[in-house]
Every structure is written in structure tokens, then in C-alpha cells.
Amino acid sequence: MINRISFDRVLKKVEKPARYIGMEKNSIKKDLSKVDIKFAFAFPDVYEVGMSHLGLHILYNLLNNEDYIACERVFAPWIDMEEEMKREGIPLFTLENKEPINNFDFLGFTLQYEMSYTNIINMLDLGNVPIFSKDRKEEDPLVIAGGPCAYNPEPIADFIDFFVIGEGEEVVLEIMKIYREFKLKGYKRDEFLKEVSKIEGVYVPKFYEVYYKEDNTIERMEPEIDGIPRVINKRIIKDIDNSYYPDKIIVPFIETVHDRIPLEIFRGCTRGCRFCQAGMIYRPVREKKVETLLELAEKLVNNTGYADISLTSLSSCDYSQLQFLISKLINKYGEKQIGVSLPSLRLDSFSIDILKEIEKVRKTGLTFAPEAGSQRLRDVINKGVTEKDLETAVTYAFEEGWSTIKLYFMIGLPTETEEDLLGIRDLGYKVKNIFFNFPKDKRKGNLKITLSASCFVPKPFTPFQWVGQNSLEEFNEKINLLRNEIRDRKITFNYHDPKLSYLEAVLARGDRRLSKVIARAWELGCKFDGWSEIFDYNKWMKAFKETGICADFYALRERKYDEVLPWDFINIGVDKSFLYSEYKKATKGIPTKDCREGCNNCGINRSFIGGVC
Amino acid sequence: MNLRIKFTKKGYLKYISHLDTMRLFQRAFRRGNIPIKYSQGFNPQPKMSIANPLALGIESEEEFMDIELLKKISEQEFIEIINNQLPDGIKILDAKYVNDDKSLPSTVRWSYYEINVKTKNMMDKNLLEEKINEWLNKKEIMFERRRYKKGKEIKDVKNIRPLIGNISLVKDNKNINDDAKYIIRIRCLLKSGDNGSLKPTDFLEALDSYLSLNMEIEMADIKRLNIFTEVDGKIQSPM
Structure with a gap:
């Protein structure tokens, strides 16, 4: 345990000290001397962000359900806390027992976004754990990682002892069982790593060698020891309805990003948007039954006291029995002032009916994501919404008294032209006209339209994984065009920093040579790169220069179909040839139908479920 | 109900x-x-x-x-x-x-605090007590309060004497703590609520500018012991 007196001194100095105290309702504090395995669940961002992540709650409770495991949480301390901890000599510790993280058997990082990579290194360093996997000794914790970014694990291959690819609920317990056996019979780090590398979904980077061509692209990747798989299959939970889901989750003291019950209604998505990584890697769609969800909701309401149930998934309006589920929940909890919310709404009429239902309890903000400004470009990205959908949706919203509308777009999408960009402006003005076309006495509130543009980042395992990203100059030109074109008191235009998106593109599609750059960037002081006020582009560029690695090679280069991509050794179940045919269809503006309207032959039903989705 | x-x-x-x-x-x-x-x-x-x-x-x-x-x-x-x-x-x-027909917050008038604060300097306990009384016997205690409104710093100088009810020094043997700094323990009754209030840290700052003990105010351990309301001029507990 860390020194309590020093800790108290530190808490008095930092902003939001409650980030570091633990003790929340439903947190679990076990006697660490009485368990076989100590597992620190590490989230490489601040408490408020990490506590809003559903995966944390699932795995935390799943692991703590086992008597022989204690799972505790650790988050990245904010800048001020880090300074104070260093001054007092306090190593990074877990919230439950305030135990230094280097006393744990496992440090399990969740990889939710690429821009948190330097935080991983920083957390290891603050916890006195060697940052490079090769430098860790027998007594050091095993540093493992999972989550969406683990689908391309290569950029951080040098820091992580092993990755778990795919959904973690089953595989994590398989790993724990083997570790426990090893601990009882005499644990040797390398022998354990060899053993777990045979588990489906586990990837131990140091057992693989990557060979490169003269042009710096990958020639091949080879397993270096016998008996380990050449291709790593992702793990999926086949029977989602019967899989583990916590019936109580930690209720933070301080306000977090999502202060509500996350009720996961299904995994996967049938829409097939071509820019979306989640839509590909989480296939196939697997729904939970309404009865299961109602049972869980009941327990979660009673155990947390939250006033809001959020029906989470990648596209919640697609749940087959959504209306039934919502009316059940509202009937049951409306009187107790407990509301139901959806994380995202589609622009179709069905969603609007749902909105009417939800609204009975509490009004939520209205955000729509047309993603692109023209129908042509929406067809390219296979985002199946039309201008008519938007019109219907906002007309309804205005009728019902909303006056604040947010529209999300991406700029820099493949094949984008000036006309497509100006479509963003036109949609904004269209929404404005709809509002003012209402007779004066029917208009409610003060109209505010926000058009928000993010810079497109091509991601692995999407049809756009071969695409070169727009350069900073191109992004800036596009942003300036829109800034000049959108001049209206009622319409605000926001945009993301292209530099951040550029680096995100480098890290998302990088190979293991990038580990050097990330380590150097961290040495130069980079951390919290996802926080625009802290992100330091120049330091990153310095790190690339000093390590002799070209960032443009990763972000801007259009790949050929036959190029070996750094993540090709991972099998997500969706064929590479399917992704490529989607890419070709995209460039011709040909949409692909929703999977529920008929199979598009992506491959997931052959490789993973052996039947119909 | x-x-x-x-x-x-x-x-x-x-x-x-x-x-x-x-x-x-x-x-x-x-x-x-x-x-x-x-x-x-x-x-x-x-x-x-x-x-x-x-x-x-x-x-x-x-x-x-x-x-x-x-x-x-x-x-x-x-x-x-x-x-x-x-x-x-x-x-x-x-x-x-x-x-009660009056809302609870509107009836609160006083808070009674116990404060443990480390100091760089120290004086004899009796002398300290005398100095504190001397301070309290002043008609006016002017203090510059800093507040922040809309990100702008606002300073106002105010007589805080009416906001202080009483002060007592807790004398025990714990006047030296482990890292060899002095520590003093004070109990004080300070105004709280709608009719004026004094923050314990502001109180310490004002007191220390008189005593010059060089208090570590940021690190002080402060505990509220009681809250009092005032009904018809009588100070009493809300319950």
C-alpha cells in the first residue's frame, strides 16, 4: 500500500481529488494477500473517461466474481496528480487497495483509441514497471492489452507482453486458469507466454518476426517458435444472451462522461458503413432477448440508483424489438423518474417514433450524423440516409420543441469533391429554413445549429484500409472553405484538429517499427494526446525525425491490394476480398444493402458461426 | 412530510x-x-x-x-x-x-470548526492565546477577499470581525508533529449561510497575518463540528 500521509497531502493539492479515492458503491475491495491472482484493470485515460467505458464494468465484475482473483482499477493520473505523486514518491496505484501496480500479476490495458498509447507507457513508468516487454523480469507484472485498437496491435507490440483479440469475457478466464496453474506448479514467464499463445485469440508479439521489403512494406510475418498459430482468430461470444453481464456496476462519486446504466442490447452492426471499423470487427450481430434485458435492468436500477438507462450498441435503433423494450422499460420505471436514452439516433421515421416514446420522461439532446454532405458521398461511404430523412427528422424535432440540433460530418472521405463539402453547408442552411418556415407562433426556442466536422481517419479492417489520408494542407483547405462559406448567426461550424487526425491515422495503420517512435514521443513528454489542449504535434514530429521513421508512409500512402498489411495476421472473420470489393464499389458510388435484407457474403458466417447470421 | x-x-x-x-x-x-x-x-x-x-x-x-x-x-x-x-x-x-415552514438553508447562521494547521514559527501557548484575544478585541479586522466571477478576479476589503463568533486554542501535547514542524489546533465559530459567511481558510489567512506563524493553510486539516441556526436571537442546533 502507498504511504497514506503522502497521499493525503497530494489529494489536498490536486484538482478533482475524488478521481483517486475509490470507495464507490459497488466497487470491490478484497484482501490481496488472500487471492491467487491480482489483476489491475488499466484504463489509459482519466477516471471520468475510463469509468464511462462498458468493457471495464463487465471485466471488473467478471474477474471479481472468481474468489481467487482480485481485480482493481487504475487510471491515468491527470497532469497535476502525476507531478504531485512524483514529488511525494508515490508510485501509480490501484483505487481499491491503493496498491502499487507493480505488485500485481497482470496489468490489463484496454485500448479504446490510438491516442492513448503514450499514456500506457507513462502509466507503466509511473508504476515502476519497465516500459519495454523485453526488459521485464520474472517478478514484473504481465502487461496485457485488449479492446478495439488491439485489432492492429503492432504499433505497441514492444510494450505489451500479449494481446487478447476480440471479445474478452471467455478468454480472460481461460488465461486466468492457466496462470493459476502455473503459479501453483512454479511460474516461469516465458513458459507461461508459450502456453497462452496457444489459446485462441491470444497474440504474443515477441514470438513473431516481421520481415520487410526494400520499399519498407512488409514482406511476411513468421512465428518464431513451434506450435503457435500463424493467424490469430478473434474471439467472439456466440451466445450473447447467456453470456456474463454484471447486475451491479460501480457508481462514481464524481460526474463522468456517461452517468447512467449502460444496458447493452446487442453486439455487431448490419449497416456496413464503409468507414466504420466497429461495424466490421464486431460482426456478426447478436441480440439479447427482451426478457434478459428487463431482468438486468431491474437489478441494475436497484443496485445503482441511476436515473437513466442507456440502451447501448453500435446502432441501437436496429434492435429488432426496440419499441417493445422501450415501452416495457418506460411503463416500469417512468413513474420512478428513471428515463431511457439511446446513444445515437438514425435519421429515419422509425427512430422518430422511438424518440416520441422516450421523450415522455426526459428530453435528450438531438444529434444526427449524416457523415457526408451529398447523397453521392453518402453512397460512397454506404451511409444509408437521405436528405429526406434529415428533413423529416428535424421537422419533427422542431414541432416537438427542440431548437438545438447538432449534425456530425467527416471531411476528407475518399472521392470527396468541393461540391460534397458545400453540401455540408447546404444541409445546415436547409435545417435553418425548415425552422423558419414554421409560422412564427409555432417556433419554439432559439435556433442553434452546430455543424461538426471531423477529419477522416482510414482504419484497419474497413473497406478504406488501403486509402491514403488527406494531407494536412488538404484538410486545412477544406476547413477554410467551409469556414468561409458558413457565415450565419444561427449556424456554428466546428472542426477537429487535422494534426491529431493525421497522427491517429499513422498509429491506426502502423506496424511494429512505430513502437520506437511512441517511446521517443513519450520521452519527449507526450501524453494525453487525445486531449487537444495537451497534444503536442511538434514533439511527435521530432520523435519521428529522431527515429528516422516517416509518418507520411503510414498516413498518406495509398496501399495496393496485394500489400501485406501489418494486421493481416488477424482474422476478424470478414474476408479481405470482401473489404476490397466494398472499396471498389465505394469508388463507383454503389451502395451495399443492410445485412438484414440479405447476406452480402462478408465471410463471417463461414468462419465464425457456421450458419446464417 | x-x-x-x-x-x-x-x-x-x-x-x-x-x-x-x-x-x-x-x-x-x-x-x-x-x-x-x-x-x-x-x-x-x-x-x-x-x-x-x-x-x-x-x-x-x-x-x-x-x-x-x-x-x-x-x-x-x-x-x-x-x-x-x-x-x-x-x-x-x-x-x-x-x-418548519422556513427552508433549512435559510436558517443556518454559524459553523463551528476544528482546525489543525502546521506552522513554521511558534510562540508560547499562553502568549498565543493572549494574541488571539487581542486580535478578537479589535473593533475591525480588515481582510481582502479574493473571489472569482466569470474567470475574473474580484477583490474586496471587508471587516470580518462580525463574522467571527469565538476562537479557542486547544492545548495539548501534540504541538510538534512527526516532520518536526509545529502544529496548532484551533476551534472557531464562524458565520455561515445567507447572512454572511467566512471561509475557514480565509479566517486562517487573516489570523496568520496577525500572528505571523507562517501557517501551511493549503494543507490544514479542517473539520466542521457543528452547524447552528439562529431563531429569535437564540443559537441552536437545527435538530
Whole structure:
């Protein structure tokens, strides 16, 4: 345990000290001397962000359900806390027992976004754990990682002892069982790593060698020891309805990003948007039954006291029995002032009916994501919404008294032209006209339209994984065009920093040579790169220069179909040839139908479920 | 049905804010199925009010809160249910139905604090006591308060003497602590609530500018011992 007196001194100095105290309702504090395995669940961002992540709650409770495991949480301390901890000599510790993280058997990082990579290194360093996997000794914790970014694990291959690819609920317990056996019979780090590398979904980077061509692209990747798989299959939970889901989750003291019950209604998505990584890697769609969800909701309401149930998934309006589920929940909890919310709404009429239902309890903000400004470009990205959908949706919203509308777009999408960009402006003005076309006495509130543009980042395992990203100059030109074109008191235009998106593109599609750059960037002081006020582009560029690695090679280069991509050794179940045919269809503006309207032959039903989705 | 409850806020829980505390109670009430009344309107809120917000980092032996219930439940039952739902450090000590027509926060006048603060300098305890009395006997104690409004610093100089009720020095043997710095323990009654209030840290700053002990005010351990209301000129506990 860390020194309590020093800790108290530190808490008095930092902003939001409650980030570091633990003790929340439903947190679990076990006697660490009485368990076989100590597992620190590490989230490489601040408490408020990490506590809003559903995966944390699932795995935390799943692991703590086992008597022989204690799972505790650790988050990245904010800048001020880090300074104070260093001054007092306090190593990074877990919230439950305030135990230094280097006393744990496992440090399990969740990889939710690429821009948190330097935080991983920083957390290891603050916890006195060697940052490079090769430098860790027998007594050091095993540093493992999972989550969406683990689908391309290569950029951080040098820091992580092993990755778990795919959904973690089953595989994590398989790993724990083997570790426990090893601990009882005499644990040797390398022998354990060899053993777990045979588990489906586990990837131990140091057992693989990557060979490169003269042009710096990958020639091949080879397993270096016998008996380990050449291709790593992702793990999926086949029977989602019967899989583990916590019936109580930690209720933070301080306000977090999502202060509500996350009720996961299904995994996967049938829409097939071509820019979306989640839509590909989480296939196939697997729904939970309404009865299961109602049972869980009941327990979660009673155990947390939250006033809001959020029906989470990648596209919640697609749940087959959504209306039934919502009316059940509202009937049951409306009187107790407990509301139901959806994380995202589609622009179709069905969603609007749902909105009417939800609204009975509490009004939520209205955000729509047309993603692109023209129908042509929406067809390219296979985002199946039309201008008519938007019109219907906002007309309804205005009728019902909303006056604040947010529209999300991406700029820099493949094949984008000036006309497509100006479509963003036109949609904004269209929404404005709809509002003012209402007779004066029917208009409610003060109209505010926000058009928000993010810079497109091509991601692995999407049809756009071969695409070169727009350069900073191109992004800036596009942003300036829109800034000049959108001049209206009622319409605000926001945009993301292209530099951040550029680096995100480098890290998302990088190979293991990038580990050097990330380590150097961290040495130069980079951390919290996802926080625009802290992100330091120049330091990153310095790190690339000093390590002799070209960032443009990763972000801007259009790949050929036959190029070996750094993540090709991972099998997500969706064929590479399917992704490529989607890419070709995209460039011709040909949409692909929703999977529920008929199979598009992506491959997931052959490789993973052996039947119909 | 207005239920007045008395509770503590101690240990690490001193690091959660007033709003966090409100939220924590709301959720505890919901978990405990306490039939709380909600306000009408666009965004219904549970009817509850805390007597006097406690600044972040200050502990308390007794805080008060009024909650409106839709139907009566026994005080004892209420205490048992809610204490089961509360974290270590926050604990309900007592609960009583009251028929006050005035809102609880509007009747609060005084807070009684115990402060432990380290100092770089020290003087004889008797002399210290004398100096404190000397300070209190002044007609006016002018203090420059700094506040922040819309990110701008506002300074105003004010006589804080009427905001100080009394001060006593706790004399015990603990005047030297482990890292060889001096420590003094003070109890003081300071104005709180709508009719003027003095923050304990401001009080310390003013006191130290007179005593020149070089106090480590930022690191002081401050605990509220009591809250008092004033009814017809009489100081009394809200419960």
C-alpha cells in the first residue's frame, strides 16, 4: 500500500481529488494477500473517461466474481496528480487497495483509441514497471492489452507482453486458469507466454518476426517458435444472451462522461458503413432477448440508483424489438423518474417514433450524423440516409420543441469533391429554413445549429484500409472553405484538429517499427494526446525525425491490394476480398444493402458461426 | 412530510463536492426505494436541500439535510436502509420529521470548526492565546477577499470581525508533529449561510497575518463540528 500521509497531502493539492479515492458503491475491495491472482484493470485515460467505458464494468465484475482473483482499477493520473505523486514518491496505484501496480500479476490495458498509447507507457513508468516487454523480469507484472485498437496491435507490440483479440469475457478466464496453474506448479514467464499463445485469440508479439521489403512494406510475418498459430482468430461470444453481464456496476462519486446504466442490447452492426471499423470487427450481430434485458435492468436500477438507462450498441435503433423494450422499460420505471436514452439516433421515421416514446420522461439532446454532405458521398461511404430523412427528422424535432440540433460530418472521405463539402453547408442552411418556415407562433426556442466536422481517419479492417489520408494542407483547405462559406448567426461550424487526425491515422495503420517512435514521443513528454489542449504535434514530429521513421508512409500512402498489411495476421472473420470489393464499389458510388435484407457474403458466417447470421 | 437528517462526511469522502454529495444521496434514496417527492416541470428534481454546502476537502461531524417524502416511513427504518447504501465516511446519525415552514438553508447562521494547521514559527501557548484575544478585541479586522466571477478576479476589503463568533486554542501535547514542524489546533465559530459567511481558510489567512506563524493553510486539516441556526436571537442546533 502507498504511504497514506503522502497521499493525503497530494489529494489536498490536486484538482478533482475524488478521481483517486475509490470507495464507490459497488466497487470491490478484497484482501490481496488472500487471492491467487491480482489483476489491475488499466484504463489509459482519466477516471471520468475510463469509468464511462462498458468493457471495464463487465471485466471488473467478471474477474471479481472468481474468489481467487482480485481485480482493481487504475487510471491515468491527470497532469497535476502525476507531478504531485512524483514529488511525494508515490508510485501509480490501484483505487481499491491503493496498491502499487507493480505488485500485481497482470496489468490489463484496454485500448479504446490510438491516442492513448503514450499514456500506457507513462502509466507503466509511473508504476515502476519497465516500459519495454523485453526488459521485464520474472517478478514484473504481465502487461496485457485488449479492446478495439488491439485489432492492429503492432504499433505497441514492444510494450505489451500479449494481446487478447476480440471479445474478452471467455478468454480472460481461460488465461486466468492457466496462470493459476502455473503459479501453483512454479511460474516461469516465458513458459507461461508459450502456453497462452496457444489459446485462441491470444497474440504474443515477441514470438513473431516481421520481415520487410526494400520499399519498407512488409514482406511476411513468421512465428518464431513451434506450435503457435500463424493467424490469430478473434474471439467472439456466440451466445450473447447467456453470456456474463454484471447486475451491479460501480457508481462514481464524481460526474463522468456517461452517468447512467449502460444496458447493452446487442453486439455487431448490419449497416456496413464503409468507414466504420466497429461495424466490421464486431460482426456478426447478436441480440439479447427482451426478457434478459428487463431482468438486468431491474437489478441494475436497484443496485445503482441511476436515473437513466442507456440502451447501448453500435446502432441501437436496429434492435429488432426496440419499441417493445422501450415501452416495457418506460411503463416500469417512468413513474420512478428513471428515463431511457439511446446513444445515437438514425435519421429515419422509425427512430422518430422511438424518440416520441422516450421523450415522455426526459428530453435528450438531438444529434444526427449524416457523415457526408451529398447523397453521392453518402453512397460512397454506404451511409444509408437521405436528405429526406434529415428533413423529416428535424421537422419533427422542431414541432416537438427542440431548437438545438447538432449534425456530425467527416471531411476528407475518399472521392470527396468541393461540391460534397458545400453540401455540408447546404444541409445546415436547409435545417435553418425548415425552422423558419414554421409560422412564427409555432417556433419554439432559439435556433442553434452546430455543424461538426471531423477529419477522416482510414482504419484497419474497413473497406478504406488501403486509402491514403488527406494531407494536412488538404484538410486545412477544406476547413477554410467551409469556414468561409458558413457565415450565419444561427449556424456554428466546428472542426477537429487535422494534426491529431493525421497522427491517429499513422498509429491506426502502423506496424511494429512505430513502437520506437511512441517511446521517443513519450520521452519527449507526450501524453494525453487525445486531449487537444495537451497534444503536442511538434514533439511527435521530432520523435519521428529522431527515429528516422516517416509518418507520411503510414498516413498518406495509398496501399495496393496485394500489400501485406501489418494486421493481416488477424482474422476478424470478414474476408479481405470482401473489404476490397466494398472499396471498389465505394469508388463507383454503389451502395451495399443492410445485412438484414440479405447476406452480402462478408465471410463471417463461414468462419465464425457456421450458419446464417 | 419533511424529514431532517443529520449525517457525517469524513475520511476520503471529504474530497467529493457538494453536488457530488447531493447526487450520492439521490442515488442512495433511489436504491433504498425511499418515496421521495419530485419537483414538477421539464426536468423533475428530487426535493432535498443540504443545510450549508461544505467546501471540498473539509470534513464534517454533522451536516444536515431536509428531504420531502410522499409518505411517512419510520425514522429508524430510514436510517437503517440508507446507511446500508452509503460509503464509509458518510453516515446518517439521526433523522426527525420537522414542520418548519422556513427552508433549512435559510436558517443556518454559524459553523463551528476544528482546525489543525502546521506552522513554521511558534510562540508560547499562553502568549498565543493572549494574541488571539487581542486580535478578537479589535473593533475591525480588515481582510481582502479574493473571489472569482466569470474567470475574473474580484477583490474586496471587508471587516470580518462580525463574522467571527469565538476562537479557542486547544492545548495539548501534540504541538510538534512527526516532520518536526509545529502544529496548532484551533476551534472557531464562524458565520455561515445567507447572512454572511467566512471561509475557514480565509479566517486562517487573516489570523496568520496577525500572528505571523507562517501557517501551511493549503494543507490544514479542517473539520466542521457543528452547524447552528439562529431563531429569535437564540443559537441552536437545527435538530
